[in-house]
Amino acid sequence: MGFVSGLKRVTIDAWSWLNYKPIFSDPRGMPHRRAFPEAKATWVPPDDERRLAAYKLLQAYDNNQAAELSEMVDGPEAREKREFGxxxxxxxxxxxxxxxxxxxxxxxxxxxxxxxxxxxxxxxxxxxxxxxxxxxxxxxxxxxxxxxxxxxxxxxxxx
Incomplete structure (x- = not known):
């Protein structure tokens, strides 16, 4: 389900809690294409793009590799950010x-x-x-x- 608020599209679904991450949700509410190319494959239904991107992001966190994904949006300095825990x-x-x-x-x-x-x-x-x-x-x-x-x-x- 999506709502339009100004220029940003607010998406509310099972993965909405990840929207605060810039890598996961761009201003249109869609996952970053370079970070999640699998989600944009032609065989992936549009409704499943966010789910597949969420799986990859959560797996990156589980493997302590989220900084590598963030680098695609924020540049090389993103690798210097460390999340606690x-x-x-x-x-x-x-x-x-x-x-x-x-x-x-x-x-x-x-x-x-x-x-x-x-x-x-x-x-x-x-x-x-x-x-x-x-x-x-x-x-x-x-x-x-x-x-x-x-x-x-x-x-x-x-x-």
Missing amino acids: DPSMFVDAILAHVLGREQHITVPGADTSLPSRRADTDTQAAERVQTLLRDWADNELLPMRVQQTERKAVALGDG
């Missing part, structure tokens, strides 16, 4: 809090903590499903994939 450290901290120490696949009704009690058919089925899901998760490296997706969700705002 280490964004990747913040992302890692948030990720650790979101995921916790470990995850478990648990199927309701799979009560394996009582070996002395003879399991009924429903409990046996639930235990079988739980075992199959846990084996599948191990084979597919599910914890790693969950961590990768959550890291993208935290760092880029999209998983």
Whole structure:
């Protein structure tokens, strides 16, 4: 959604919070062409240009390379600007809090903590499903994939 205020176009979307960065939003509300050439590729729909530029900018912050992008707009002196903090450290901290120490696949009704009690058919089925899901998760490296997706969700705002 865009609004015109004087000569500047104000764009309000999921990435509007990056508008304060000159590299991200020019007076027309569009990302800088030299900094984000991928966003202007002919195959990219116009509605996705800002999203792709935001991903690149956020990835640059995560890798502590935002000054390299800023140099395209502000010149060589932009490399001398330093922003405080280490964004990747913040992302890692948030990720650790979101995921916790470990995850478990648990199927309701799979009560394996009582070996002395003879399991009924429903409990046996639930235990079988739980075992199959846990084996599948191990084979597919599910914890790693969950961590990768959550890291993208935290760092880029999209998983």
